Amino acid sequence: MPIIDVRNLHKRYGEKTAVDDVSFSVEEGEIFGILGPNGAGKTTTVECVAGMRPADAGSVSVLGRDPRRDRDEVRELLGVQLQEARLPDRLRTGEALDLYASFYRSPADTGRLLESLGIADKRDTQYRRLSGGQKQRLSIALALVENPRVAVFDELTTGLNPQARRDTWDLVENVRDSGVTVVLVTHFMDEAERLCDRIAVVDSGRIAALDTPAGLVARTDPEQRVTFRAPRDFDEQVLAARPEVASAHRSGHQVRVTGRGNLLHAVTSVLAREHVVAEDLRVERSNLDDAFVALTGRSPEA
Numbered sequence: 001m002p003i004i005d006v007r008n009l010h011k012r013y014g015e016k017t018a019v020d021d022v023s024f025s026v027e028e029g030e031i032f033g034i035l036g037p038n039g040a041g042k043t044t045t046v047e048c049v050a051g052m053r054p055a056d057a058g059s060v061s062v063l064g065r066d067p068r069r070d071r072d073e074v075r076e077l078l079g080v081q082l083q084e085a086r087l088p089d090r091l092r093t094g095e096a097l098d099l100y101a102s103f104y105r106s107p108a109d110t111g112r113l114l115e116s117l118g119i120a121d122k123r124d125t126q127y128r129r130l131s132g133g134q135k136q137r138l139s140i141a142l143a144l145v146e147n148p149r150v151a152v153f154d155e156l157t158t159g160l161n162p163q164a165r166r167d168t169w170d171l172v173e174n175v176r177d178s179g180v181t182v183v184l185v186t187h188f189m190d191e192a193e194r195l196c197d198r199i200a201v202v203d204s205g206r207i208a209a210l211d212t213p214a215g216l217v218a219r220t221d222p223e224q225r226v227t228f229r230a231p232r233d234f235d236e237q238v239l240a241a242r243p244e245v246a247s248a249h250r251s252g253h254q255v256r257v258t259g260r261g262n263l264l265h266a267v268t269s270v271l272a273r274e275h276v277v278a279e280d281l282r283v284e285r286s287n288l289d290d291a292f293v294a295l296t297g298r299s300p301e302a
């Protein structure tokens with residue numbers, strides 16, 4: 001049985017359709033990504049999953065329970081960290097965690113939770129004195145304090161510096177490795193590609209594709225690109241004679257070749273035959289960014 005099952009979910013705000021016939025299921029033990037640009041309907045979708053918003057139509061099930069009807073049970077099963085969680089400035093880390101723990105029947109050991117998130121030494125620090133990364137860790141701890149089966153993280157790394165982002169990614173992997181299924185809402189490609197087992201690409205309230213990161217990339221044009229630097233007297237058009245090569249262009253010393261099949265071998269054998277020493281030879285592959293643009297016609301970070 002999937003841990004979360006969403007069928008034909010619809011949600012409007014007045015005239016605005018935020019979620020338009022969205023269906024997906026999340027399997028136990030995976031990191032499931034919901035990826036899309038700002039305003040795509042990601043937060044609304046997870047708020048409906050968590051029972052925080054009523055859907056207009058469709059159904060949501062969390063381990064067989066309805067998040068609106070079986071609210072208390074779903075609250076124990078699903079830990080939610082929502083965008084820009086804010087706590088009172090003077091509340092101390094340990095107090096916040098103890099307060100949240102008091103809401104649940106079998107909460108986690110708060111000391112161990114702080115330890116595992118690397119903020120044990122911040123137990124007595126007021127919320128206003130925490131760094132961005134430490135606030136983020138606390139919000140993860142608050143989502144995990146109920147010992148949930150699934151954790152929902154919404155835009156976890158927005159606003160963090162590169163090191164704090166990478167540390168947060170490790171934390172998310174640790175959460176999954178501890179047996180908690182993770183739903184990760186993000187508009188960052190690199191984050192989705194690095195962390196998610198499967199990704200629902202959401203655009204304008206609809207799911208444009210749902211697949212593994214590699215599966216999404218495979219849907220894009222299989223064209224490859226090889227670039228290198230070559231002396232000016234090398235005529236790049238000799239490359240065009242090879243069947244693998246679709247185009248060869250030069251800009252100054254920089255040559256850019258596109259094509260299919262074993263393009264790298266085709267290029268290097270021509271260079272060897274012509275006795276050309278190429279510098280800075282690179283193969284560019286499609287990534288999730290290309291896949292996203294191919295699927296939706298726009299950049300996720302737009």
Ligand SMILES: Nc1ncnc2c1ncn2[C@@H]1O[C@H](COP(=O)(O)OP(=O)(O)OP(=O)(O)O)[C@@H](O)[C@H]1O
Pocket residue numbers: 013016017018036037038039040041042043044045155
């Ligand atoms: N409470 C609300 N009232 C009216 N419109 C809303 C409300 N919440 C969201 N919307 C609109 O619904 C659409 C989907 O918003 P939602 O927050 O679900 O998207 P999102 O993908 O999570 O984007 P973001 O990352 O910017 O929050 C947006 O156009 C948004 O402006």
